[in-house]
Amino acid sequence: MAAAVKTTHPGACPHDCPDTCAMVFEVENGKLTGVTGNAGHPMTRGGLCVKLKDFEKRHYHPDRVLYPLRRTGPKGSGQFERITWNEALDEITARWQAIIAEYGAEAIIPYSYLGNQGLVHGLNGGDAFFNRLGATVCERTFCGEGSATAWLLTNGPTGGLDPESFVHAKYIVIWACNSVSTNLHHWHFVMDAKKKGAKVVVIDSYASRTAKQADWHIAPKPGTDGALAMAMIHTIIEEGLIDRDYVANHTVGYEELAQRAKTRTPEWAAEITGIAAEDIRTLAREYATTKPAAMRIGVALERHHGGGQTIRAVCCLPALTGAWRDVGGGIYQMPVWEHPYKFDQICRPDLIPKGTRVVNNLQIGRTLTGELPLDPPIKSMMCWNSNPVTQAPETDKIVQGLLREDLFLVSAEHFISDTAAYADIILPASMGAEMEDIILSWGHFYLTYNAKCVESPGEAVPNNEIFRRLAARMGFEEDQFKWSDAECLEHYIDWSSPACEGIDLAYLRKHGYARLKVGTPDTRAPHKEGNFPTPSGKCEFKSESAANGNFVAGPFRQMYADFQPGEPLDTLPDYVPSRETAATNPELAQKYPLNIISPKSHGFLNSCYANMAQKIRGQGEQFVLINAVDAEARGIRDGDKVRVFNGRGDFEGHAKITDDVNPGIVVATLGYWRQLNKGTVNVISSAEFVNMGHAPTFSDNLVQVEAVAR
Secondary structure (H helix, E strand, C coil), X not given: CCCCCEEEEEEECCCCCCCCCEEEEEEECCEEEEEEECCCCCCCCCCCCCCCCCHHHHHCCCCCCXXXXXXXXXXXXXXXXXXXXXXXXXHHHHHHHHHHHHHCHHHEEEEECCCCCECCCCCCCCHHHHHHHCCCEEECCCCCHHHHXXXXXXXXXXXXXXHHHHHXXXXXEEECCCHHHHCHHHHHHHHHHHHCCXXXXXXXXXXXXXHHHCCXXXXXXXXXXXXXXHHHHHHHHHCCCCCHHHHHHHEECHHHHHHHHCCCCHHXXXXXXXXXXXXXXXXXXXHHHCCCEEEEECHHHHCCCCHHHHHHHHHHHHHHHCHHHCCCCEEECCHHHHCCECHHHHHCHHHCCCCCCEEEHHHHHHHHHCCCCCCCCCCEEEEEXXXXXXXXXXXXXXXXXXXXXXXXXXXXXXXXXXXXXXXXXXXXXXXXXXXXXXECCCCCCEEEEECCCCCCCCCCEXXXXXXXXXXXXXXXXXXXXXXXXXHHHHHHECCCCHHHCCCCHHHHHHHCEEECCCCCCCCCCCCCCCXXXXXXXXXXXXXXXXXXXCCCCHHHHCCCCCCCCCCCCCCCCCCCCCCCCCCCCHHHHHHCCEEEECCECCCCECCECCCCHHHHHHHCCCEEEECHHHHHHCCCCCCCEEEEEECXXXXXXXXXXXXXXXXXXXXXXXXXXXXXCCCCHHHHCCCCECCCCCCECCXXXXXXXXXXXX
16 A cells, blocks of 8 residues: 655635635645644744634535536526536526627626635636626625725725734724634734733624623624714813824824814713713723724724724824824724735726626625616626625525526535525536635735645636636637636736735745735834825825715725715714614614624634534524523523514524623624525625725614514
């Protein structure tokens, strides 16, 4: 018997997470046998989250799609037959060509998100193909896009505070981010700082795993964080706690901001947030007077109607207090703004025909059902790296749209997901260890390489190969559609950028990762002397760019510049109430009196892993956190099956009675599969947008809860 051949290879977690862990693939006789965190990587530190610890089991899961499939039964039935790649490609191209001939290419829409974060195989990997096709442009704004708009208006495209620099902070505010579940490797730096004496404050509307480890948990009512931020600004100004020199030299709009904040007192905010006025003052004073002071904001901060303005207000705080002066001071949003990715080359917006329309992915249900009238209507959709039937809002409408017999749905997938179950053609896609890529990071300053170290099982191929094959069938002759994955990587990063000094693809293949040349965690203070990449070169309390209207950052809309939202924006930050609360919509609150929050699950990565038995055991069956006051009023006992509902739909879960949520609030986490449950949480979510960046309002929904008959 031949001896086993064991090798190791550099890998990168492809999932939608700011950590982008550097991994080590373990291969034996051509099969992936294990995955560990790269011990040398300063962020990953050799550890992986619970989602990734048995990554190899997902590669070889018995339910994995291994061959092209054609639907044989009713849509949603999961009935498919195996076909060849040639048959699949023939059918797709013939159907698309017929649609284009009758309706035009805009009757076809791509649908993807960050199920894979690779530069080659990820979010934007199919953009060049669909832009060349002339399809409807899909604006993708599941998370972070409202935050991005607010950040760019205030600070410009800066990477901001280095997440590794938090170790130097003495006061840390984690705002609307459950780091322990969704940004675990940054939490190590927070804990290191805490051991050195830093105070850790977590602001979150419920007691998350992260909040429970904080020195101080502050729990504002959902959607009221903007009032808290404005009251902090008021207190800092009124009590003379601003850094006058920094404000004078490195900000614009201070006088206007101070005028607006005059009436935003802690007492005013206490009525809105439920946080005592004196606690608000204490928070503002401690934050302003403890140096260095660091903030980490999560995408949850945007998830209500006023979310964009909330983030603008929060982003003003470090400049107001001069926190940017210090290593370990400032605010951390998405360091991706300083990564040298060539999105124009990846997406090829130059190929988009003039006048091509834009449809937002959050409103795909309204689009497919005709609620948003389009001419021509959408007649085909291709979905990859995304599962809208669980992840997008108003999911009952999405299902209704996907049931249309005249809608031709193509899905590139690993499993017959909730969305793929409605497909006409399913294409088998490769997984992480089966393809070469560099994985985008939106949470740190490293390029992370992923080696292809095993062959895909069956006939699965990487996403980029799928688009190469489709491009060839459609007769596209551009060189980009013929590049190998390695050639794509050579073109998709600006290797001549100062940030890439000493780094090239060969270096990454050898070492697995490289830190960009943007200063070290022990020295980086990017705005010590201002130098903000805004039109004014300063932190803009009053935004000059707001005059141009609302916008979605380019990478989230295939780098298409036309047909931006464009509605007027307030030039100053402020508190903007949610749409669905007792105060703003009392009639609705009479029927549906509870605010619902739908954070990410600890054991799933969005909907990835939520079909795997061992992951479901770790995460637990679908549940609803509810306070004892609300449970007693509804005759609900701990463990009871409950129905959560509003006018958009309903889902069921098991009640967990807990003080982790305050009265008036319930929590149900995201990611559970509809096939395995009676509804999932996004069935009750509205597809209305946040006031900036077309972000989702997942935390701006009212519901009622009732016990299911025992």
